[in-house]
Amino acid sequence: MELSLHEIISFLNTQFPLQHQESWDNSGLLVDTHRPIRKALICVDCTEAVVDEAVTEGANLIVSHHPLMLSGIKRMVDSDRTTRILKKLIRNNIALYAAHTNLDAAKNGINDYLASALNLSKVSVLQPLRQQLFKIAVFVPESNAEQVRNALFQKGCGNIGNYDCCSFNLNGYGTFRANEEANPYVGEKGKIHQEKEVRVETIVERGNLKKAVEEMIKVHPYEEVAYDIYPLENELTTIGIGRIGILPKLMNEDEFLKYVQQHLSVKYLRFSNISNRSIGKVAVVGGSGSSMILDAIQQGADAIVTGDIKYHTFVDFGDEIFIVDVGHFESEKISIQIFYDVFSKKFPNFAISISKNGVNPVNYL
Numbered sequence: 001m002e003l004s005l006h007e008i009i010s011f012l013n014t015q016f017p018l019q020h021q022e023s024w025d026n027s028g029l030l031v032d033t034h035r036p037i038r039k040a041l042i043c044v045d046c047t048e049a050v051v052d053e054a055v056t057e058g059a060n061l062i063v064s065h066h067p068l069m070l071s072g073i074k075r076m077v078d079s080d081r082t083t084r085i086l087k088k089l090i091r092n093n094i095a096l097y098a099a100h101t102n103l104d105a106a107k108n109g110i111n112d113y114l115a116s117a118l119n120l121s122k123v124s125v126l127q128p129l130r131q132q133l134f135k136i137a138v139f140v141p142e143s144n145a146e147q148v149r150n151a152l153f154q155k156g157c158g159n160i161g162n163y164d165c166c167s168f169n170l171n172g173y174g175t176f177r178a179n180e181e182a183n184p185y186v187g188e189k190g191k192i193h194q195e196k197e198v199r200v201e202t203i204v205e206r207g208n209l210k211k212a213v214e215e216m217i218k219v220h221p222y223e224e225v226a227y228d229i230y231p232l233e234n235e236l237t238t239i240g241i242g243r244i245g246i247l248p249k250l251m252n253e254d255e256f257l258k259y260v261q262q263h264l265s266v267k268y269l270r271f272s273n274i275s276n277r278s279i280g281k282v283a284v285v286g287g288s289g290s291s292m293i294l295d296a297i298q299q300g301a302d303a304i305v306t307g308d309i310k311y312h313t314f315v316d317f318g319d320e321i322f323i324v325d326v327g328h329f330e331s332e333k334i335s336i337q338i339f340y341d342v343f344s345k346k347f348p349n350f351a352i353s354i355s356k357n358g359v360n361p362v363n364y365l
């Protein structure tokens with residue numbers, strides 16, 4: 001079974017919306033091929049070995065967690081590893097797609113997986129996304145208000161927590177004067193007209209804003225639609241980096257370490273000093289979570305489970321919170337399974353395989 005690259009990318013973008021990636025990230029389609037996709041290979045990092053594997057396996061799409069290019073390419077020379085990989089991809093007509101911090105942040109993404117693997121309850125997002133929500137306010141004749149409202153709802157507006165179709169409606173009247181070029185729905189050219197209108201206001205996520213406004217304009221009866229779009233400071237509480245929740249029971253530090261090892265299937269842990277704390281509330285952050293330690297402390301976490309903790313971070317925060325470093329790869333290897341599961345559910349007859357060469361680049365003795 002072949003799929004178009006566009007179909008696959010559109011699907012992945014609905015699962016892990018690109019607008020939810022961090023500003024420094026580079027998720028999305030990284031190498032385009034404009035060819036039908038016959039097989040996808042999934043990995044954490046797109047290395048030369050993974051590209052070789054794709055060639056051997058006949059896969060012409062690689063889906064990785066980490067983007068191959070993150071900091072920009074200044075030159076294409078063979079002494080540069082990224083260049084070599086890109087050339088190999090292009091030469092072999094292999095497309096490359098990455099879902100990085102948008103996969104971390106997503107509902108049922110890496111952080112949700114970590115929380116559920118540790119059986120955390122009352123789970124909330126450690127650092128909810130900001131600058132993702134907008135308010136649309138549109139002025140509609142009374143008799144058309146419902147039609148416009150419903151069009152907005154159908155395009156994803158009005159969702160707040162467990163409620164949908166949320167809006168506020170204020171009756172008033174609008175004034176306008178049409179010039180000679182106009183073709184007014186109501187009123188006469190050259191005369192100031194008053195019309196009973198409703199100010200319909202509703203909330204919308206960044207990803208739905210454009211299509212919602214387009215649809216609103218389509219169903220609105222006026223020639224010129226008056227509307228406002230406001231960026232909101234409200235947090236998108238269901239999506240973001242890290243999760244925080246409650247363990248099934250209180251544990252001492254030793255018990256917690258064994259619990260983490262067992263539930264995340266990791267052999268080696270690095271951790272801050274044992275000081276007879278009891279661990280009940282736990283923060284989890286896939287990948288490098290050092291920058292989230294303060295959030296975890298402020299939200300009352302007894303422990304944080306993440307990767308890539310530096311020596312000085314242990315020194316600075318180890319007394320305030322029990323830091324458990326499970327390793328970067330170990331905390332994110334589940335990304336492979338998440339990709340595999342979403343692909344096989346949506347496209348059950350499409351060939352996907354998990355890279356055998358996408359191994360942890362860090363070894364332990």
Ligand SMILES: [Zn+2]
Binds near residue numbers: 328332
């Ligand atoms: Zn990572």
